[in-house]
Amino acid sequence: MLSSLTLSVTLCLFALVSARPVIPRATDFTGGTGHGTYYDTGLTSCGKTYTDSDLIVALSHFFYDTYPGATANPNNNPVCGKKLTAHYQGKSVTVTVADRCTGCAMYDLDFTPTGFEALSDLSVGRISGVTWTFDDSASEPAVSGNGTTPDPDSDSSSGTSTNSSSGDTADSTDLDSSSAVNITTQPGTTVNTTTTSSDIGSAPPSTKRRIWARETSLVF
Structure with missing residues (x-):
């Protein structure tokens, strides 16, 4: 009796295992x-x-x-x-x-x-x-979007800051009249520009000047 029951259980398990689908594999x-x-x-x-x-x-x-x-x-x-x-x-x-x-x-x-x-x-x-x-x-697929790449030739002269130490000379050659250049000067510094002159604010030595001018020479 026990052997018959064991055989029946074994056959049932075999049937369940055999019924499982075999997943095909790519060749x-x-x-x-x-x-x-x-x-x-x-x-x-x-x-x-x-x-x-x-x-x-x-x-x-x-x-x-x-x-x-x-x-x-x-x-x-x-x-x-x-x-x-x-x-x-x-x-x-x-x-x-x-x-x-x-x-x-x-x-x-x-x-x-x-x-x-x-x-x-x-x-x-x-x-x-x-x-x-x-x-x-x-490679990765491209996703629809509006990505942009910065232009390496774009103008970045506006607001440029130039620092010069005592005894050095800072030259500016073709500044746009609408562009501002910040120059920090020390005593004994000469600032030479080679374009048209406009207006220069006054400030004591060792301070930052905002220059909107051309063809101006400053000697401290």
């Missing part, structure tokens, strides 16, 4: 061929937020979760930020991996509307036979 992590779809993006599995105009793509969860180096935290998956180029009927588009698609087969790609339109019309909805491979270089 080629350099690319593949599958279907192409599109979706409305937002906050992605890679931990960043994008818009439908960004050229990003979601990989199948089978591929994403088994990619070498993947952990339980999808934000840290090393596949995030990798670029790939997809081809379909003579057209191609380069996109950046930024998301995970739970409804995709192993080598399917889920694009943003902008990415999908580079391969086919949105009205088609789903295309088959999309081939893709990872590019050699990986």
